[in-house]
Amino acid sequence: MNIRPLITHLFLDIGGVLLTNGWDHEARQRAADHFGLDLADLEARHHLTFDTYEAGxxxxxxxxxxxxFHQKRTFTLGEFQAFMxxxxxxxxxxxxxxxxxxxRYGLKIAVVSNEGRELNAYRINTFHLNEFVDTFISSCFVHRRKPDEDIFRLALDITQAKAENVLYIENTPLFVQVAESLGIQGLLHTDFHATRSRLVAYGLADTSDARE
Known part of the structure; x- marks a missing residue:
């Protein structure tokens, strides 16, 4: 019988796991509708620029x-940021x-996420993620973005965790595969109930009566 290594560390994504995505296509669609923007132009400019923002x-x-704001608008930068x-x-x-x-299990928790500095800070502080997360390996801090293997290697170095003792919970299949290629165990997150159930196989049973 195969026995999984003991899990000592959880690596977590933020968007799609702990929170909604911060600034995805759906959010940009809502922004375009709300502010009367040309969505095609917004998307084209976003894809040329956002990686640089997330890399800090x-x-x-x-x-x-x-x-x-490459052209005159009827709303302010502050109003748009508040919407974001x-x-x-x-x-x-x-x-x-x-x-x-x-x-319950004395785990160390690290976030490994692609996020820009200001949005990352807002999300950490507003939703009190630093109350249970020990370390934030955010792309804006380390200037590396998933799926770059180096962000996972850096997370292992910073946490001093052995890859086989880490469980990475992420909602993007490619990022799970990259982590697994480095020996990290991966769990593809789809929803609370499925992840809660699958964690039992890693020796991480939640015995509370909490429900979604």
Missing amino acids: KISLDTYLERVV VAQSQPDNAMIGLMSRLKT
Whole structure:
């Protein structure tokens, strides 16, 4: 019988696991509708610029100057930023689950995420992620983005965890595959109930009566 290695660390994505995505296509669609923007132009400029923002090489103001405020608008930068951050919502069931598992099993938790600095800071502080996350390996801090293998190697170095003792919970299949190629165990997240059930196979049973 195969016995899984003991899990000592959880590596977690933020968008799609702990929170909604911060600034995905659906959010940009809502922004285009709300502010009367040309979605095709917004998308084209976004895809040329956003990776640079997530890598921590430009500020949110600069990103928006290139993507939205390259022409005169009837709304302000502050109004648009307020709309952006309002798109983030917590998955309280998943946050609660990770917090309980950390306490029960003495786990160390690290976030490995692609996020720009200002949005990342807003999400960490607003939803109190630093109350249960020990380390944030965010792309804006380390200037590496998933699927670059180096962000996972850096996470292992920073946490001093052995790859086989890490479980990475992520909702993007490619990123799970990259982590697994380095010996990290991967769990593809689809929803709270499925992930809670699958965690039992890793020796991480949640015995609370919490429900989504």
